[in-house]
Amino acid sequence: MSSDIITEPMSPRRANYTRDRHPFKVCCAICGVVLATEDAWMQIVTEDGVPENHDEIHPFYENPEGDKLSLTDWLDDVRLLADTSPSLHHMTVELSPLARDNGNGYFIVAGTPPVVRAYYRDEWERYIVPFHDECFQILQQYLGPGDINMTVLYDTFVGLSKDEDTCMAMGSLGITSRYEAAELLRSHTMSFRKGVEYLSISPMDIPELARFYEALPLLRHSDSGTVEASIASRAPSSDPFRYLAPEILLIMASEMDIPTLLRWRAASLVAARCPLSNGFWKRRVRREMGWLFDFPQLLSREVELQVDWEQVFQSLYFASNPCNEDRIDGLVNRRYIWEQQCPQIAKPYLFKLANKNVDIRNLIRQLQNLSLEKGEVLVHPAPLKVTQHCPTLFNNLAELGTIEPVLVVSWTELGDLASIDIEKNGKSESAGHMYMDDREGKDKVVLVERVPIPRDDWLTGLGFAIQDGECWVVFSRDTDDESFDDDANMGDAEDRRVPTEQQRIVGLDVYFAKRQPVHLGAHGESYNSVRVARDKFVVGLTMTRRTYRGTISHAALIQASATYCQGNKRFAQCQ
Structure with missing residues (x-):
C-alpha cells in the first residue's frame, strides 16, 4: 500500500556524508550521528562502500547546484550536558546554549572559554556529553510532560559510557545506532551508505x-x-x-x-x-x-x-x-530516533529517576540552602569515570527525633572502601538501584559492617585512612597530534602502561555528637577527615564512586542549618 504523501527530491542526488580533515569524530549521544561542521563534504557511495566518483565531491551543506541544503543545518546545532560545579566532588549539571563544532572533538559555546572538548576523560577534566539540539527536543517529548532532571540525565549518560577510567578513551557509549552500521569505518573518512542518508536530514523541520x-x-x-x-x-x-x-x-x-x-x-x-x-x-x-x-x-x-x-x-x-x-527522510529519521534511540536512554533515566538519589531530591524540597562539607582528595590517581550516590539519614523533618539510621559500610576483597549506604526503617536506597552503573567486573565485596546511630545521638563526621602504594595507568596520546590514530590509540594500551603513585581508602572512622568514634577497616599511612560545621547538622552523604572498580573515591557531608533541629537533644553539637 503506497502513501498519498508526495515527496519532493531535495537535490538530483542524495548526498552521502564524508569528512576528511581529521580522523577523530564526535557523535551525538542520542542518535549516534556525527556532530558535523561546515568543513564536511559529500559524495555518492555505492552499496559496498566504494565512492562512485572521487572527482565529484561537493560541500555537504550544498547540493550540486550550490543552493543551501538547510535540512542538514541541524547537524551543527549542538547542546552540551556537563557538570559545571566548582568542586569535582558534587554535581551541578547544566545544559549549554547552542554550541558549534570546531573540529577534533572541540565545540564553541557562547559565554565559555574559547573551546570545550566533549567525551574527554582526563584527570580533573569534566566529562561533557554532546548531542544535537533537535535530538534533545525529541527526547524531551519522549520522556513526557515536565522538565527533564538534568542531573539524572547526565548520570544516565555517564552510566551508559563504556570508557574505562584508566585512559583517555573517547566517546564510547553503550548506545547502538544505525549510523555505526552505515558508517565507513576508515581512519580518515566517514560516509553514509546508500539508503541511510535520511540520518542526515532534520527530524524536526519537515516541510x-x-x-x-x-x-x-x-x-x-x-x-x-x-x-x-x-x-x-x-x-x-x-x-x-x-x-x-x-x-x-x-x-x-x-x-x-x-x-x-x-x-x-x-x-x-x-x-x-x-x-x-x-x-x-x-x-x-x-x-x-x-x-x-x-x-x-x-x-x-x-x-x-x-x-x-x-x-x-x-x-x-x-x-x-x-x-x-516514497519515504519522507526527515520523518524516517524522527521515527528512528523515537523508536530506536530514545528507549535506550529513557529506560535507565526513568529507573534512576525512580530509584537513585530519590530521598535527597525529596529533602531538597523541605530544606533550604543545603551545602556540602568537603574534605581533601582521598584517592590517586583520580578516577575519570565516576557516579554519585547521595543517601540521607532521614526522609522528612518529622522523623528527626525518632529515626535510628544505620550506616552500612562495604569493603572489597582488596580492602578498599566500596560504599557507605544508609538504612532507614529497615530499607536502603541502594536496594532499589543496586549500584547499576558499576562495571560487571568490579572488585568483589567481601565484608559488610553496620554502624547504628542511636536515638539520642547523630552523625557529625567521617574520617578516612589512606594507604599509599603503586599502580599502573595507561598513558594517553594527545588527539590534537596530527599523528593521532583512534584505533591505534585504543589498540596498544598494554604498551603504554606506566607506573604511578596510588592512594586507596582502607579505613573509616565514624564520628558522633556524643559517643566515641567507631573505627572500621584498616589503619593507613595518612588520614583525612570531614566534619560538619558548628551551625549545621548532617542530612546525608555524597559518595563519589569509581564505577570501574566499584569503590569510593571521595565523600562529603550534606548539611543543613541547625535551626531545623533546634531544641532536639540528639543534636548537641548544634546547640
Whole structure:
C-alpha cells in the first residue's frame, strides 16, 4: 500500500556524508550521528562502500547546484550536558546554549572559554556529553510532560559510557545506532551508505509533514462511526476465526501491532472482512505514533469526525518507513530516533529517576540552602569515570527525633572502601538501584559492617585512612597530534602502561555528637577527615564512586542549618 504523501527530491542526488580533515569524530549521544561542521563534504557511495566518483565531491551543506541544503543545518546545532560545579566532588549539571563544532572533538559555546572538548576523560577534566539540539527536543517529548532532571540525565549518560577510567578513551557509549552500521569505518573518512542518508536530514523541520497537516485526508463517506461487521457465510471452513463474533475480532485487532494485524488480515478472509472503524484508526495514530507529537491539537470535534484516520495512519506509517521509496527522510529519521534511540536512554533515566538519589531530591524540597562539607582528595590517581550516590539519614523533618539510621559500610576483597549506604526503617536506597552503573567486573565485596546511630545521638563526621602504594595507568596520546590514530590509540594500551603513585581508602572512622568514634577497616599511612560545621547538622552523604572498580573515591557531608533541629537533644553539637 503506497502513501498519498508526495515527496519532493531535495537535490538530483542524495548526498552521502564524508569528512576528511581529521580522523577523530564526535557523535551525538542520542542518535549516534556525527556532530558535523561546515568543513564536511559529500559524495555518492555505492552499496559496498566504494565512492562512485572521487572527482565529484561537493560541500555537504550544498547540493550540486550550490543552493543551501538547510535540512542538514541541524547537524551543527549542538547542546552540551556537563557538570559545571566548582568542586569535582558534587554535581551541578547544566545544559549549554547552542554550541558549534570546531573540529577534533572541540565545540564553541557562547559565554565559555574559547573551546570545550566533549567525551574527554582526563584527570580533573569534566566529562561533557554532546548531542544535537533537535535530538534533545525529541527526547524531551519522549520522556513526557515536565522538565527533564538534568542531573539524572547526565548520570544516565555517564552510566551508559563504556570508557574505562584508566585512559583517555573517547566517546564510547553503550548506545547502538544505525549510523555505526552505515558508517565507513576508515581512519580518515566517514560516509553514509546508500539508503541511510535520511540520518542526515532534520527530524524536526519537515516541510512535507507540515503540508500534510494542513490538508489532512477526509472521509469519502459521511459514516465515521463503528460499522457492524458482517462475516460472509462463504468463509472457508478451515478459517479458525469464522465462529468468532465481530466484537471478539475487533478486540483481537485492537491488541495487535500493525505488522501482525496486516499479516492476520492477509491470512484470514474472516479477519479481512471485519471492518475497522475510523475511531479504531484514530486510536492507533494516538497510541502508536508518539513521534507525531506536533500533530495539530486544535481540531474541532466535527473536523476530527471528518478526518480519514485510516488514511492518516497508513500514509504516515509508510512515509516513515526507510524501505519505502516514497519515504519522507526527515520523518524516517524522527521515527528512528523515537523508536530506536530514545528507549535506550529513557529506560535507565526513568529507573534512576525512580530509584537513585530519590530521598535527597525529596529533602531538597523541605530544606533550604543545603551545602556540602568537603574534605581533601582521598584517592590517586583520580578516577575519570565516576557516579554519585547521595543517601540521607532521614526522609522528612518529622522523623528527626525518632529515626535510628544505620550506616552500612562495604569493603572489597582488596580492602578498599566500596560504599557507605544508609538504612532507614529497615530499607536502603541502594536496594532499589543496586549500584547499576558499576562495571560487571568490579572488585568483589567481601565484608559488610553496620554502624547504628542511636536515638539520642547523630552523625557529625567521617574520617578516612589512606594507604599509599603503586599502580599502573595507561598513558594517553594527545588527539590534537596530527599523528593521532583512534584505533591505534585504543589498540596498544598494554604498551603504554606506566607506573604511578596510588592512594586507596582502607579505613573509616565514624564520628558522633556524643559517643566515641567507631573505627572500621584498616589503619593507613595518612588520614583525612570531614566534619560538619558548628551551625549545621548532617542530612546525608555524597559518595563519589569509581564505577570501574566499584569503590569510593571521595565523600562529603550534606548539611543543613541547625535551626531545623533546634531544641532536639540528639543534636548537641548544634546547640
